[in-house]
Amino acid sequence: MTNSPLTPGVVSGRLPAQAYHDNFSDLEPAFDAHEARVAADRCYFCHDAPCMTACPTSIDIPLFIRQIATGTPEAAARTIFSQNILGGMCARVCPTETLCEEVCVREVAEGKPVEIGRLQRFATDTLMAKGVHPFARAEGLGTSVAVVGAGPAGLAAAHRLAMKGHDVVVYDARPKAGGLNEYGIASYKAPNDFAQAEVDWLLQIGGIRVETGRALGRELTLEGLQAAYDAVFLAIGLAGVNALRAAGEEKDGVANAVDFIAGLRQTADKSTLPIGRDVVVIGGGMTAVDAAVQSRLLGAENVTIVYRRGQEKMSASGYEQEHATSTGVRIVTHAAPKAVHGNGAVTEVEFEYMAETPEGLKGTGETFRLKADQVFKAIGQSLQGVPAGLALSGGKIAVDAFGRTSLPGVWAGGDCAEGGDDLTVTAVKEGRDAAEDIHASLTGDGA
Amino acid sequence: MANLASNFIGIKSPNPFWLASAPPTDKQYNVERAFQAGWGGVVWKTLGSEGPPIVNVSGPRYGAIWGADRRLLGLNNIELITDRPLEVNLREIKEVKRKWRDRALVISLMVPCEEDYWKDILKAIEDTEADGVELNFGCPHGMAERGMGSAVGQVPEYIEMVTRWVKQYSRMPCIVKLTPNVTSILPPAMAAKRGGADAVSLINTIKSVTNVDLDNFSPFPMIDGKGSHGGYCGPAVKPIALNMVGEIARHGETRGLPISGIGGVTTWRDAAEFLAMGAGNVQVCTAAMTYGFKIVQEMISGLSQYLDEKGMALDDLVGRAVPNFVEWQDLNLNYVTKAQIDTDACIKCGRCYAACEDTSHQAIAMSPDRVFSVKDEECVACNLCVNVCPVENCITMVEKPKGWMDPRTGRPVGDYANWQTHPNNPAATAAE
Numbered sequence: 033m034t035n036s037p038l039t040p041g042v043v044s045g046r047l048p049a050q051a052y053h054d055n056f057s058d059l060e061p062a063f064d065a066h067e068a069r070v071a072a073d074r075c076y077f078c079h080d081a082p083c084m085t086a087c088p089t090s091i092d093i094p095l096f097i098r099q100i101a102t103g104t105p106e107a108a109a110r111t112i113f114s115q116n117i118l119g120g121m122c123a124r125v126c127p128t129e130t131l132c133e134e135v136c137v138r139e140v141a142e143g144k145p146v147e148i149g150r151l152q153r154f155a156t157d158t159l160m161a162k163g164v165h166p167f168a169r170a171e172g173l174g175t176s177v178a179v180v181g182a183g184p185a186g187l188a189a190a191h192r193l194a195m196k197g198h199d200v201v202v203y204d205a206r207p208k209a210g211g212l213n214e215y216g217i218a219s220y221k222a223p224n225d226f227a228q229a230e231v232d233w234l235l236q237i238g239g240i241r242v243e244t245g246r247a248l249g250r251e252l253t254l255e256g257l258q259a260a261y262d263a264v265f266l267a268i269g270l271a272g273v274n275a276l277r278a279a280g281e282e283k284d285g286v287a288n289a290v291d292f293i294a295g296l297r298q299t300a301d302k303s304t305l306p307i308g309r310d311v312v313v314i315g316g317g318m319t320a321v322d323a324a325v326q327s328r329l330l331g332a333e334n335v336t337i338v339y340r341r342g343q344e345k346m347s348a349s350g351y352e353q354e355h356a357t358s359t360g361v362r363i364v365t366h367a368a369p370k371a372v373h374g375n376g377a378v379t380e381v382e383f384e385y386m387a388e389t390p391e392g393l394k395g396t397g398e399t400f401r402l403k404a405d406q407v408f409k410a411i412g413q414s415l416q417g418v419p420a421g422l423a424l425s426g427g428k429i430a431v432d433a434f435g436r437t438s439l440p441g442v443w444a445g446g447d448c449a450e451g452g453d454d455l456t457v458t459a460v461k462e463g464r465d466a467a468e469d470i471h472a473s474l475t476g477d478g479a
Numbered sequence: 480m481a482n483l484a485s486n487f488i489g490i491k492s493p494n495p496f497w498l499a500s501a502p503p504t505d506k507q508y509n510v511e512r513a514f515q516a517g518w519g520g521v522v523w524k525t526l527g528s529e530g531p532p533i534v535n536v537s538g539p540r541y542g543a544i545w546g547a548d549r550r551l552l553g554l555n556n557i558e559l560i561t562d563r564p565l566e567v568n569l570r571e572i573k574e575v576k577r578k579w580r581d582r583a584l585v586i587s588l589m590v591p592c593e594e595d596y597w598k599d600i601l602k603a604i605e606d607t608e609a610d611g612v613e614l615n616f617g618c619p620h621g622m623a624e625r626g627m628g629s630a631v632g633q634v635p636e637y638i639e640m641v642t643r644w645v646k647q648y649s650r651m652p653c654i655v656k657l658t659p660n661v662t663s664i665l666p667p668a669m670a671a672k673r674g675g676a677d678a679v680s681l682i683n684t685i686k687s688v689t690n691v692d693l694d695n696f697s698p699f700p701m702i703d704g705k706g707s708h709g710g711y712c713g714p715a716v717k718p719i720a721l722n723m724v725g726e727i728a729r730h731g732e733t734r735g736l737p738i739s740g741i742g743g744v745t746t747w748r749d750a751a752e753f754l755a756m757g758a759g760n761v762q763v764c765t766a767a768m769t770y771g772f773k774i775v776q777e778m779i780s781g782l783s784q785y786l787d788e789k790g791m792a793l794d795d796l797v798g799r800a801v802p803n804f805v806e807w808q809d810l811n812l813n814y815v816t817k818a819q820i821d822t823d824a825c826i827k828c829g830r831c832y833a834a835c836e837d838t839s840h841q842a843i844a845m846s847p848d849r850v851f852s853v854k855d856e857e858c859v860a861c862n863l864c865v866n867v868c869p870v871e872n873c874i875t876m877v878e879k880p881k882g883w884m885d886p887r888t889g890r891p892v893g894d895y896a897n898w899q900t901h902p903n904n905p906a907a908t909a910a911e
Contacts, residue, residue: 066549069548070547070548073547073548074547076828076830076869077830078827078828078829078830079828079829079830079832079833079845080829080845080849081829082827082849137826137827137828138826140826140827141826141869141870
């Protein structure tokens with residue numbers, strides 16, 4: 033190995049082999065049985081527990097923690113999966129610090145919440161390691177449902193529908209199922225190919241066929257699906273990436289953060305991944321943090337996140353921000369990109385300082401430049417490829433409380449649909465709830 | 480530092496913390512380590528008659544129950560008395576006593592209920608220079624099947640008889656160790672006193688099965704697939720021991736009989752409670768077995784600090800709570816308190832609400848934003864909310880002054896009146 037973090041340009045192999053292994057293994061190691069029991073014992077088993085209310089999928093957290101404390105993590109896993117079939121991934125990627133753990137009474141009391149996320153992982157890992165699928169599929173109803181998108185919302189809907197006895201076909205544009213779980217999560221959050229293992233485990237319910245490499249607007253049409261199936265659930269995510277609207281953003285070395293993250297996830301040997309010596313990430317969300325942190329972990333010398341508003345406005349949680357800075361990422365706030373400079377490839381990015389004014393965010397006129405041989409854009413994703421005829425709301429597919437779209441027989445959920453934070457756990461809830469509504473409407477039960 | 484020097488029935492020790500007769504006091508090696516750590520005295524593990532010693536099981540001797548983080552709360556044992564030859568124990572006892580003159584060394588004894596056995600064993604220990612004897616009428620396992628230990632302690636006549644023999648054949652101070660495996664601790668204590676005992680020590684262990692192995696369907700500790708009851712000790716038994724110590728301390732016939740308090744003493748605070756309840760000193764076993772001998776240093780520093788803070792001498796503490804240990808019928812039924820929740824300290828877990836709503840008097844209200852408050856008109860002041868609240872002093876019982884109108888009963892707080900004079904009591908004696 034001849035390269036180092038100081039090697040100019042965008043090169044691979046900046047670090048010794050062992051460093052790649054260490055950097056991309058589990059961020060938070062799994063609990064062993066004793067650690068889990070000690071952590072579980074801290075739970076007060078609150079009445080009408082705030083953590084449960086804060087969980088978008090309403091997992092009965094006090095119950096599952098008590099089941100761990102009494103030596104039955106398998107029962108705990110059933111409690112979790114009955115509400116959230118992707119409880120394994122959620123245990124790894126949920127921003128628990130802004131959900132269940134934020135409202136844990138022990139967080140309020142002593143600034144140290146019960147480690148709900150890690151406990152959930154202990155329970156779900158225990159059951160999944162046994163290869164046990166805890167649910168059985170009901171007798172087939174002879175009804176069929178198409179699910180478009182094999183991400184968290186699509187998988188959650190497919191599982192619930194299959195469990196209820198519907199025949200489900202899940203389509204996905206990418207070569208693998210999993211959606212953002214497979215392509216959009218930082219590698220160290222779900223190592224060892226967990227996303228695919230989870231998909232395989234979920235499909236054990238039976239009654240689900242997955243067809244990858246099939247995209248709406250490419251191989252599929254909504255009309256075709258409506259004609260062939262009794263119901264359609266759209267969970268197509270946000271395929272578009274917002275532009276910087278800065279001069280020169282087409283230069284070499286400027287890329288979408290989501291593509292960088294996806295590429296990382298799909299590369300087994302991280303030492304083959306080229307990374308710049310000076311990396312600039314533009315944006316303030318979890319995608320920005322994931323891209324920046326992983327740039328550091330690949331050996332970039334200088335990594336800077338630049339966000340146009342104040343740090344408190346960043347959608348990445350305080351915990352995520354701290355993780356970034358502790359990895360050596362610098363966070364610059366109140367600055368927006370004006371131009372990307374360089375002769376063919378980027379060498380510098382020019383920013384303008386921004387100020388919050390009563391009329392909104394405004395440039396101050398003062399500018400500065402950051403050295404960059406790689407720039408990742410992480411200023412948000414947008415809905416792309418929506419079939420005609422679907423009403424939109426705020427740039428997303430309009431849905432009611434049951435996930436029904438403006439077209440009869442078509443439901444939508446996950447990031448592509450309006451409402452909720454764009455989180456894995458929210459997508460699971462929306463997929464699950466839409467499935468229940470689809471089931472009710474196909475069988476004449478309920479509403 | 481308060482002076483902790485103790486004089487218990489003429490046996491002097493630098494502090495009131497003794498190790499109880501048990502596995503930690505079976506050998507010179509252990510006892511010397513205990514003295515080095517600072518223990519004031521030991522009661523040597525129970526000696527039996529001359530001849531082939533008893534044998535112990537070679538499987539697990541202990542079972543346990545645990546709290547969080549495997550904190551040991553209760554220990555159960557099936558170990559018998561010493562399984563080493565009598566002459567070895569006697570030689571070691573003599574050597575230890577010679578080396579550690581300032582420490583108390585008492586010998587525990589258990590031999591069959593026949594006069595000659597007691598006469599012989601007392602003669603055998605005569606020249607060890609030990610400070611006293613403790614009669615083991617307590618062990619509930621193994622030896623009881625052979626007519627010794629708790630089998631004696633459960634029959635007051637035997638206690639009296641053997642105690643009398645011991646006082647007849649020995650000039651040593653005699654402590655009678657009592658078993659809690661009785662319906663009342665008073666008859667055995669009275670019997671010991673009648674027999675001439677200088678003191679009683681209690682409690683010995685409680686008959687128990689700590690758990691059942693759910694794969695082998697055997698009680699634990701499991702010996703080759705079978706389990707037998709053991710003797711329970713450790714923090715879990717302290718409340719039982721405190722009651723028995725207090726009962727002896729307050730009863731007219733046993734009042735004044737010196738007591739060595741035993742049962743779950745783990746910290747200085749436990750020891751102080753036993754002393755206040757009438758014990759002249761305490762004996763410890765499980766805490767030492769759990770944490771090692773060094774814990775005595777915390778007991779010494781803690782008790783000293785407490786006595787200094789209270790401006791009390793050790794003797795001032797002994798029995799201090801006994802006058803306040805009364806029968807239920809003496810409790811003031813006109814004493815009224817109400818729970819009060821400090822909403823600033825409250826962390827909103829709702830345990831008080833669940834406990835009161837589900838299992839008590841529906842006296843706690845919960846607002847939609849999780850603010851909890853007490854309904855005085857329903858609160859009977861049972862204290863359950865205080866007990867289940869994870870925050871110390873968040874919920875307190877506030878005493879209501881005389882004349883305060885209790886919305887639950889519709890009556891003002893009145894003067895002291897107990898059940899003995901209460902109109903609902905058919906056997907009440909009219910108040911003057």
